[in-house]
Amino acid sequence: MPELAEVELARRIWNGAEGQKVEEVHSHPAARIFRSTPARALSILENTRITGSARHGKRMFFTFDDQWYLEVHLGMSGKVYLAEKNYTSQKHDHLILRMESCSLVLNDYRMFGKVELHEEKVWENLPPDPISPKFNKSLVKRMVENRPNKVLKGALLAQELFPGVGNWMADEICWRMGVHPVTPLSKTSPESLYEHTKFVCKAAIKYVSDKNLAKGKPMEDLGFKAGGYVDEVPPKSWLFQHRWKKGGVCPKCKSLLERDTIATRTTAWCAQCQPIDGLV
Numbered sequence: 001m002p003e004l005a006e007v008e009l010a011r012r013i014w015n016g017a018e019g020q021k022v023e024e025v026h027s028h029p030a031a032r033i034f035r036s037t038p039a040r041a042l043s044i045l046e047n048t049r050i051t052g053s054a055r056h057g058k059r060m061f062f063t064f065d066d067q068w069y070l071e072v073h074l075g076m077s078g079k080v081y082l083a084e085k086n087y088t089s090q091k092h093d094h095l096i097l098r099m100e101s102c103s104l105v106l107n108d109y110r111m112f113g114k115v116e117l118h119e120e121k122v123w124e125n126l127p128p129d130p131i132s133p134k135f136n137k138s139l140v141k142r143m144v145e146n147r148p149n150k151v152l153k154g155a156l157l158a159q160e161l162f163p164g165v166g167n168w169m170a171d172e173i174c175w176r177m178g179v180h181p182v183t184p185l186s187k188t189s190p191e192s193l194y195e196h197t198k199f200v201c202k203a204a205i206k207y208v209s210d211k212n213l214a215k216g217k218p219m220e221d222l223g224f225k226a227g228g229y230v231d232e233v234p235p236k237s238w239l240f241q242h243r244w245k246k247g248g249v250c251p252k253c254k255s256l257l258e259r260d261t262i263a264t265r266t267t268a269w270c271a272q273c274q275p276i277d278g279l280v
């Protein structure tokens with residue numbers, strides 16, 4: 001599932017149409033992505049302009065005429081494209097916004113993603129995104145104090161605590177903290193959890209979102225596909241580049257990485273750098 005940095009890249013791709021007017025909305029009304037807002041309701045966006053966008057966690061919000069907010073969630077297999085104006089619809093393209101000089105395309109073959117239209121900036125009332133200044137040391141300290149028995153990996157995956165952090169970012173944070181993913185929060189340092197979460201989230205955006213948009217390609221060629229960037233970024237010094245490789249080793253100590261299911265997700269860690277009883 002796309003995580004915070006991949007969703008940020010997707011937001012920037014569609015945001016390439018900022019200022020443009022929606023000439024036509026095409027949709028597949030029966031598609032499950034319209035389970036929250038019926039596809040026909042999106043016709044209200046015709047003749048409005050994209051006036052901005054925001055990301056919160058794994059959710060994107062596109063603002064139209066400063067009064068409509070279209071939420072797009074990529075789910076498991078969602079992809080967005082900024083395509084040419086006369087783009088020919090492909091299979092699984094469930095939503096296409098025909099703009100003045102381009103088309104915004106949402107393709108999702110598994111349809112765990114969703115589209116929802118809001119009349120308010122709903123993301124402003126959600127728990128702070130890790131990139132936000134509101135995500136601060138005292139917030140993380142309270143989180144830890146209120147959930148002493150919750151395991152670290154499970155806490156990192158909880159979207160009401162760490163919006164946008166998913167499986168690979170959670171593993172990266174645990175590894176950088178030098179803490180085993182099953183460690184209860186009561187035995188972790190809130191300071192370390194805060195620092196490494198901020199670092200991983202900010203750096204992931206730098207490597208995944210900034211670098212992909214800085215390739216010098218026209219926006220039309222930047223169709224977003226989950227995991228499509230992994231051969232290039234983040235750098236080899238990150239756990240990310242080694243965690244799924246057969247015989248993958250820890251970039252710090254070169255020990256063979258361990259893998260198991262923790263908090264319902266396949267988790268990778270280094271037994272040397274993240275001992276089971278290791279306290280911070």
Ligand SMILES: [Zn+2]
Binds near residue numbers: 251255271272
């Ligand atoms: Zn190691």
